[in-house]
Amino acid sequence: MRLDVVTIFPEYLDPLRAALLGRAIDRGLIEVGVHDLRNWTHDVHRAVDDAPYGGGPGMVMKPQIWGPALDEVCGENTRLVVPTPAGRPFTQAMAHQYAAEEHLVFACGRYEGIDQRVIDDAARRMPVDEVSIGDYVLVGGEAAVLVMVEAVVRLLPGVLGNARSAEEDSFSDGLLEGPSYTRPEVWRELAVPDVLRSGNHALIDRWRRDQALERTVRRRPELIGLLPEGSLDKHDLKV
Numbered sequence: 001m002r003l004d005v006v007t008i009f010p011e012y013l014d015p016l017r018a019a020l021l022g023r024a025i026d027r028g029l030i031e032v033g034v035h036d037l038r039n040w041t042h043d044v045h046r047a048v049d050d051a052p053y054g055g056g057p058g059m060v061m062k063p064q065i066w067g068p069a070l071d072e073v074c075g076e077n078t079r080l081v082v083p084t085p086a087g088r089p090f091t092q093a094m095a096h097q098y099a100a101e102e103h104l105v106f107a108c109g110r111y112e113g114i115d116q117r118v119i120d121d122a123a124r125r126m127p128v129d130e131v132s133i134g135d136y137v138l139v140g141g142e143a144a145v146l147v148m149v150e151a152v153v154r155l156l157p158g159v160l161g162n163a164r165s166a167e168e169d170s171f172s173d174g175l176l177e178g179p180s181y182t183r184p185e186v187w188r189e190l191a192v193p194d195v196l197r198s199g200n201h202a203l204i205d206r207w208r209r210d211q212a213l214e215r216t217v218r219r220r221p222e223l224i225g226l227l228p229e230g231s232l233d234k235h236d237l238k239v
């Protein structure tokens with residue numbers, strides 16, 4: 001997979017080259033390009049924004065700059081992803097879809113966002129997703145790209161290694177993950193639940209399922225209604 005990011009703050013994407021993602025790049029599992037949008041400006045001020053038509057707060061990013069940038073960075077098999085507060089919610093299912101893509105280009109807006117014609121023009125030539133990572137307001141798209149790239153790249157074969165597989169993720173069965181514990185057995189007078197030290201793996205699995213169900217009902221009750229038909233067995237229904 002190749003990932004390209006277009007931004008006016010390329011240094012914001014430096015974390016892409018650290019830790020897990022950096023190792024994935026070093027191992028050739030992904031290629032990453034980060035491009036400074038200002039490289040496509042021509043005026044002495046390297047302007048990328050202008051006042052919004054119709055008035056309103058802030059500035060809008062210029063189509064004459066974004067257009068040539070995306071023309072150059074996008075290819076024949078590109079999916080363009082544009083983070084925006086007005087986007088479709090980014091989900092684990094989308095992360096899986098993106099992990100199957102050959103080439104993802106992320107367009108990071110700033111100010112009040114990118115002139116809509118940039119997205120509409122790109123959509124004539126490639127799939128374009130306007131996506132939001134959550135119901136809160138950021139200052140630009142870069143943080144959202146870091147979140148989405150991490151969620152996508154960790155799903156690629158070989159990235160997580162043998163110690164951990166993405167199949168065991170939270171949400172893989174539609175429930176939140178239950179609590180985790182490690183040594184010591186007692187810490188600040190708080191003990192690890194006895195069942196986890198019982199060695200009875202059937203009981204442990206049941207306990208973990210119960211914990212996941214209880215946590216999901218308490219914290220994200222709306223997820224229960226989204227579970228596929230037949231997901232809950234008769235024991236689950238007693239939880």
Ligand SMILES: N#Cc1c(-c2ccc3ccn(Cc4ccc(CN5CCOCC5)cc4)c3c2)n[nH]c1N
Pocket residue numbers: 057083084085087108109110111112113114131132133134135136137138139140141142144
């Ligand atoms: N993903 C994601 C995001 C983003 C995100 C993503 C990309 C950009 C590019 C610019 N911004 C700043 C911005 C803030 C607010 C608004 C709305 N305005 C409407 C008129 O009144 C003022 C407010 C627009 C643009 C971005 C924010 N925020 N939250 C997410 N989950």
